Amino acid sequence: MPPPGGIFLCAPRCRNRLARPPIAARTATCPMGRRTLMPTLQAISTRLARAEAALAGAMIAAVLAITGIGAITRYFGAPLLWADEAAIAAMIWSAFLGASALFASRGHMAIELLSERLGPGGLRGLSLAADLVVLAAALGLCALLWRWFDLPGLIRTGSAEALADESFNYIYLEPTQTLGIRKVWIWLVLPVFALGSAIHAAALVAGDLRALRRHA
Amino acid sequence: MIPSFSLVGLFLLGVPISVALALTAVAYIVASGDAVLLDSLPQQLVSALDSYGLLALPLFILLGEAMAAGGAGRRLVALASSMVGPVRGGLAYVSLIANVMLAAILGSTVAQLTVMTRMVVPEMEKAGYPRQDAVAITAAGAMLAPVFPPSMMFILYGVIAQVPIGDLFVAGLVPGVLMALSFFAVIALKARRVPYPRTAPLAAEARRQALIAALPSAAIPVFIVLAIATGLATPTEAGGLAAILALVLGLFVHREMRWRDLGPMFTRAAMSSAVVLFLVAAAQLVGWVLAYANLPAQIGAMLAQAAGSPVTFMLLLNVILIVIGTFLEPIPALLLVVPVTAPLAAQYGIDPVHLGLVISINLSLGLLTPPVGAALFAAASLSGLSPGRVAQGLMPYLAAAFAVLIVISIWPFLL
Amino acid sequence: ATLRIGLITPPAHQWSKSAEALSARLAAKSNGELTLNVLAAGQLGSESQMLQQLQTGALDFAFLTIGEFANRDADFGALLAPYLVRGIPEARRLLAQPTATELLGKTRRMGMEGLGFGLAGMRQILLRRPAVTGADLAGRKIRSLPLPQELDFWTKCGATPTPLPLPALYDAMSNGQIDGMQIDYEGAWNSRYFDLGQEMLASDHMLFPMVAVASARRWQSFAPEMRMLIAAEITAEIENILGAYETLDPAYRGQIEATGFAVHPVGPEFFGDAVNAWYDEWRVRTPLLTSLEAEAGRR
Ligand code: NA
Numbered sequence: 001m002p003p004p005g006g007i008f009l010c011a012p013r014c015r016n017r018l019a020r021p022p023i024a025a026r027t028a029t030c031p032m033g034r035r036t037l038m039p040t041l042q043a044i045s046t047r048l049a050r051a052e053a054a055l056a057g058a059m060i061a062a063v064l065a066i067t068g069i070g071a072i073t074r075y076f077g078a079p080l081l082w083a084d085e086a087a088i089a090a091m092i093w094s095a096f097l098g099a100s101a102l103f104a105s106r107g108h109m110a111i112e113l114l115s116e117r118l119g120p121g122g123l124r125g126l127s128l129a130a131d132l133v134v135l136a137a138a139l140g141l142c143a144l145l146w147r148w149f150d151l152p153g154l155i156r157t158g159s160a161e162a163l164a165d166e167s168f169n170y171i172y173l174e175p176t177q178t179l180g181i182r183k184v185w186i187w188l189v190l191p192v193f194a195l196g197s198a199i200h201a202a203a204l205v206a207g208d209l210r211a212l213r214r215h216a
Numbered sequence: 217m218i219p220s221f222s223l224v225g226l227f228l229l230g231v232p233i234s235v236a237l238a239l240t241a242v243a244y245i246v247a248s249g250d251a252v253l254l255d256s257l258p259q260q261l262v263s264a265l266d267s268y269g270l271l272a273l274p275l276f277i278l279l280g281e282a283m284a285a286g287g288a289g290r291r292l293v294a295l296a297s298s299m300v301g302p303v304r305g306g307l308a309y310v311s312l313i314a315n316v317m318l319a320a321i322l323g324s325t326v327a328q329l330t331v332m333t334r335m336v337v338p339e340m341e342k343a344g345y346p347r348q349d350a351v352a353i354t355a356a357g358a359m360l361a362p363v364f365p366p367s368m369m370f371i372l373y374g375v376i377a378q379v380p381i382g383d384l385f386v387a388g389l390v391p392g393v394l395m396a397l398s399f400f401a402v403i404a405l406k407a408r409r410v411p412y413p414r415t416a417p418l419a420a421e422a423r424r425q426a427l428i429a430a431l432p433s434a435a436i437p438v439f440i441v442l443a444i445a446t447g448l449a450t451p452t453e454a455g456g457l458a459a460i461l462a463l464v465l466g467l468f469v470h471r472e473m474r475w476r477d478l479g480p481m482f483t484r485a486a487m488s489s490a491v492v493l494f495l496v497a498a499a500q501l502v503g504w505v506l507a508y509a510n511l512p513a514q515i516g517a518m519l520a521q522a523a524g525s526p527v528t529f530m531l532l533l534n535v536i537l538i539v540i541g542t543f544l545e546p547i548p549a550l551l552l553v554v555p556v557t558a559p560l561a562a563q564y565g566i567d568p569v570h571l572g573l574v575i576s577i578n579l580s581l582g583l584l585t586p587p588v589g590a591a592l593f594a595a596a597s598l599s600g601l602s603p604g605r606v607a608q609g610l611m612p613y614l615a616a617a618f619a620v621l622i623v624i625s626i627w628p629f630l631l
Numbered sequence: 632a633t634l635r636i637g638l639i640t641p642p643a644h645q646w647s648k649s650a651e652a653l654s655a656r657l658a659a660k661s662n663g664e665l666t667l668n669v670l671a672a673g674q675l676g677s678e679s680q681m682l683q684q685l686q687t688g689a690l691d692f693a694f695l696t697i698g699e700f701a702n703r704d705a706d707f708g709a710l711l712a713p714y715l716v717r718g719i720p721e722a723r724r725l726l727a728q729p730t731a732t733e734l735l736g737k738t739r740r741m742g743m744e745g746l747g748f749g750l751a752g753m754r755q756i757l758l759r760r761p762a763v764t765g766a767d768l769a770g771r772k773i774r775s776l777p778l779p780q781e782l783d784f785w786t787k788c789g790a791t792p793t794p795l796p797l798p799a800l801y802d803a804m805s806n807g808q809i810d811g812m813q814i815d816y817e818g819a820w821n822s823r824y825f826d827l828g829q830e831m832l833a834s835d836h837m838l839f840p841m842v843a844v845a846s847a848r849r850w851q852s853f854a855p856e857m858r859m860l861i862a863a864e865i866t867a868e869i870e871n872i873l874g875a876y877e878t879l880d881p882a883y884r885g886q887i888e889a890t891g892f893a894v895h896p897v898g899p900e901f902f903g904d905a906v907n908a909w910y911d912e913w914r915v916r917t918p919l920l921t922s923l924e925a926e927a928g929r930r
């Protein structure tokens with residue numbers, strides 16, 4: 001039975017699998033395969049990041065396959081009209097899924113000017129501040145997306161057309177050029193990204209707070 | 217003002233650069249009172265990646281991964297070093313020459329850098345080169361990609377400024393040769409100062425073996441050239457097809473890869489791409505907000521006022537481009553700068569091809585200048601060094617490249 | 632007030648020049664009250680991105696190609712009918728007729744106020760290898776926009792319509808990835824695409840409309856006098872664009888021919904049955920085409 005507020009989880013070789021050394025170097029190393037107590041938020045973030053990374057990888061494989069097939073079919077005079085747009089859509093999904101997962105592993109590029117000059121206490125404070133900024137940014141994006149996707153409006157008006165007529169919001173009507181689907185299917189990666197980033201950032205903030213308390 | 221302070225402040229805090237850029241765009245929107253832009257912001261963020269040109273990034277990262285994991289990279293580098301005599305820094309020169317050849321095929325700095333970093337850097341490190349130097353040489357070589365034809369930057373400039381793209385391609389040859397020569401000079405200096413290792417001379421038999429071992433792998437670069445030359449594929453698609461070929465070689469010919477290695481490889485490539493792509497998306501937000509605020513026109517007016525002669529115009533333009541290139545990606549920067557500077561340059565009697573040369577080369581160098589540069593971060597992410605260390609190693613090459621840039625700004629050498 | 636107009640065309644293109652002229656006229660007519668910033672060359676993003684900014688009201692005006700409209704409503708694509716008009720003067724007359732005006736009204740459902748139709752040069756065909764008859768086009772890859780009407784025309788000609796992104800076009804034409812492209816004289820000359828080909832078919836086979844729009848959201852917020860002033864100036868500038876191409880088309884063609892490049896005129900008969908087959912199909916799919924034909928005097 002997992003204790004309240006936390007579950008047992010086999011600590012993954014986590015971060016190192018997702019990204020390469022500079023990232024790992026900035027992250028606390030996780031001992032391989034050891035059973036550790038991980039708070040729930042942390043566990044959710046880790047699992048989510050792994051799923052996001054795997055899906056991002058699958059999308060990259062799709063980019064490769066679509067591009068290859070697109071080039072060859074065009075060469076033989078039967079071009080797939082949708083190949084370019086589909087490859088780009090897969091790349092967009094991959095990029096935002098990957099970008100979300102990268103928050104969990106602190107894999108995004110940052111400038112480490114101050115952090116190289118601070119002691120461990122200052123470093124923990126700085127890390128908390130930076131993670132709070134990321135959390136705020138992710139929540140801000142969630143708010144913008146709530147406005148843009150306007151689900152309450154869609155439910156109230158009953159259809160994409162009615163929503164557009166009422167509020168000039170055409171999100172559910174925008175067509176793709178060659179895919180035959182609405183663009184909103186591509187844009188749907190944004191809420192996934194924003195929510196995922198918020199969860200990862202919250203987990204980082206919680207970790208920062210724990211570290212601060214431990215050393216207080 | 218407030219937005220620039222917020223950018224510097226966020227950088228210092230250690231906030232991811234992409235997030236800092238996006239928040240700077242938001243700060244700019246709030247400060248300017250154009251709150252209506254916030255409603256378009258999410259769509260701009262995602263549409264920034266809705267670009268055919270960016271497909272080269274994941275595809276060439278995959279090519280680099282596939283060549284490294286499948287053993288093709290190691291064999292090609294072994295072949296190259298077996299050809300070098302016992303010169304100090306021989307492998308460094310080989311790497312640069314390979315880059316010059318690759319630049320004649322590829323048109324994108326990031327594409328070239330990603331494939332070369334994964335392939336060449338580990339081998340150079342094994343041969344005894346400091347990793348920082350190995351990355352610097354590879355990244356410097358990648359600066360040549362948009363200068364030697366074909367070139368994504370020249371094509372875009374040609375489309376925007378309505379200049380014959382073929383003329384730009386021809387004009388890129390002289391600066392390309394000058395830059396390559398200056399990089400050779402830097403390597404020669406460093407080879408003695410560091411010093412770089414001397415490649416041990418190989419017996420004829422060992423050389424023959426290296427050649428035989430590398431033959432199947434040599435099919436990959438040959439395939440890229442043929443695919444582009446015969447019209448099978450665009451340079452971007454050629455990268456993807458070559459990655460598939462490298463996977464086939466790794467799985468079935470060299471047998472250094474197993475099927476279960478594929479998943480992690482795609483994930484690694486996705487994460488490396490995501491670092492750069494998300495940064496590009498965030499930087500594009502800044503470009504969009506600046507365009508909306510009519511900053512390009514203001515820069516143009518400033519240039520027109522300050523510049524007294526064509527030469528001062530060109531030098532001032534270079535300074536402005538360096539500033540823009542520090543934080544904007546070349547393509548959005550090109551979109552911002554060219555529409556206002558091209559008509560101005562015409563008033564100074566500057567050849568539009570000359571202008572295109574200077575703008576394109578300057579902005580593509582910005583990919584590697586700190587604090588913000590997609591190629592810089594790609595090199596860091598793929599090599600495992602911090603961006604600061606990569607930038608440090610790159611300094612002499614960047615200095616040489618900017619020296620060449622100043623020279624061609626004053627004397628165009630147009631053929 | 633500071634207003635913004637967005638365009639995808641480069642600064643040297645006629646549409647961009649006209650936007651600059653419009654900016655100057657508005658400043659003069661409003662005694663400097665109205666500033667119109669021209670954001671050319673896609674500075675605010677692609678046409679699809681500009682359209683979204685028009686819808687939210689972030690962008691006030693735009694000169695857009697027909698592409699995004701045809702993608703949302705097939706009726707707009709009827710304007711791309713092959714040989715609907717013969718040359719710019721006829722195109723000009725057609726765009727002033729009721730059917731075009733009716734089309735313009737359809738932009739309101741897309742969050743825009745249509746202010747008028749302009750155009751670019753008539754479409755021609757640039758080929759890597761010459762074609763003596765229409766049958767020579769069989770199997771050739773012709774770069775075209777990914778619009779069903781355009782794709783269908785090339786398919787009916789026996790060619791393979793091949794959409795390619797603009798940045799890939801130059802490389803594709805030089806290495807034979809495509810065998811030709813549809814383009815106007817202005818584009819062929821300015822980007823020197825004709826350097827990469829051997830023959831230009833002076834087909835004048837299609838008109839290429841421009842749609843001048845305002846953001847419906849912003850338009851509603853303007854005072855009636857301001858709307859009248861702006862509408863009048865935009866109409867005047869569209870007239871200038873329409874007039875400009877009557878001289879630009881032959882002028883650019885002349886410049887291309889002056890280099891010794893082969894430019895051969897071809898009519899609808901060059902394409903065999905393709906033109907008639909196209910009409911048979913699209914009259915059914917977009918009935919509005921029949922009224923366009925009647926107004927153009929085709930039937
Ligand atoms: Na190149």
Ligand code: NA
Nearest residue numbers: 542582585588
């Ligand atoms: Na930079």
